[in-house]
Structures are given as C-alpha cells and as structure tokens.
Amino acid sequence: MEIYTVPTSYQPRHNLLQGKTVLVTGAGDGIGRAASMSYARHGATVILLGRTSEKLEAVYDEIEKAGGPKPALVELDLATASEDNFNNLASGLAGEFGRLDGLLHNAGLLGERRPIESAGYAAWLEVMQVNVNAQFLLTRSMLPLLQAAPSASVVFTSSGVGRTGKAYWGAYAVSKFATEGFAQVLASELENTSRVRVNSLNPGATNTAMRRTAYPAEHPQTNPEPGQIMPAYLFLMGDDSLGITGKSFDAQ
Secondary structure, three states, rough: OEEEEEOOOOOOOOOOOOEEEEEEEOOOOHHHHHHHHHHHHHHEEEEEEOOOHHHHHHHHHHHHHHHOOEEEEOOOOOOOOOHHHHHHHHHHHHHHHOOOOOEEEOOOOOOOOOOOHHHHHHHHHHHHHHHHHHHHHHHHHHHHHHHHHOOOOEEEEOOOHHHHOOOOOOOHHHHHHHHHHHHHHHHHHOOOOOOOOEEEEEOOOOOHHHHHHHHHOOOHHHOOOHHHHHHHHHHHHHHHHHOHHHHHHHOO
C-alpha cells in the first residue's frame, strides 16, 4: 500500500470551504472537534454529529462565537443507531441543505486491547458496529446527497494498526483494515460514475483521549494537539484535492 502525505508547505486559503456543507462524526471532542472548528473557520457549514449533547453544544457555541457559519447539531449514538435513524437523518439533511459536500468519518471506538484468544464477543461486536457497520449505513444514506454536490469528499479515519497488524489491538485493528478496504471499494465504484472522491487518513499519534487510553505510559505532550494536524483534513475536504481518490494518507 502506498501512503501519501500533504506537503508540509500546504497553506489552505481562508475561504477553502466557503459555501460547503460538511458532516463530521465524533464532532464533540478530540480530532472531530478540531476538524469541525477548522472547517467552519474556512467557511463550511458543519453538521456536528455525536452522542453527547453537551459536547456538541460546546463546539456549536465555539463555532458561532468565532463567527463561523451557523452549524447544525445531530445527537446520535452510532453504537445503537438503526438503519432507519440514518435514513431519517439523510431525509432531514436533504430537506434542509439539499446536498452534502463532505463527510468526515471520525468517530470510533478503541475497545479491548487483549489477545484474540481472550477477546470478548460483545466488545468485538460493539467496535465493529461503530467503526464499520455505522460507517457503511451512514455512507450509504448520504451518497445521494454527496452525489448532488458539485465536488464532494468522503474521508475515512484510518490507523497505523489498520495498515500493519499489531498484536493485542484486536477488533480496533481489524475494523481499521475494514475501513481501508471500504474506502478503496467505494472510491473504485464512484471514480468514473460520480464527482465524489473517497480517501482514508491516518491521523497518527495525536494528543487525544483515545491515544491516552491506548498508551497510558506515553507522555501526552510528546504528540501534537489535534489542531496541529488539520492541514491534511482541510486538504482532503477542500477542492485542492480534486481528482485525488482511492488513496491512503498520513496526517503526519
């Protein structure tokens, strides 16, 4: 697998996402929060999707305080959301916005980190539900809205352990391998039939709650803050990445 990076000199113009509507999952915290803020700062109307209303409302308020376009807020738990929930969401967004210019699949569960031999089935299923099944349902429901846009971008969040298997990463690693495969299949299907591009992005070691849980002995400050890796997220979401699809990117 060839891995791509955004040039370190990349500087997104301030109106990169002007007039675009972008849906971000896991928008209440960490990288999702930083991406939502960054997209809004560059002109996008951001649809904030997450499971914790208080966190989403805080991001909503920050965007409005910073003078960004008024965001939308969707409280939805991907672990329990049904097919109907996603279809109803798509219908609501179609009525309000008419199209979707971008979709950032950021939400994810770490789950257990233990040998496959002793892995719990319930925990395995929960990780797969959030990291794989919900991504499929959300993507499928949003495709008509994405195809209605002049140039839409879907960005899947990958991981180093979803490109090279690593002991004890269990369901999370397997789910990220599935994410890479899903992104490649979808990109191949859409490349010659629509204006929707699809890529995966590995954020790398970043100071987030998930990273701190996964590596409790690691000093958090040795890793960049989520806001510091946003150039890659902006590049893939904005029109500077037109024509790029089916690629795997590293943010660092």
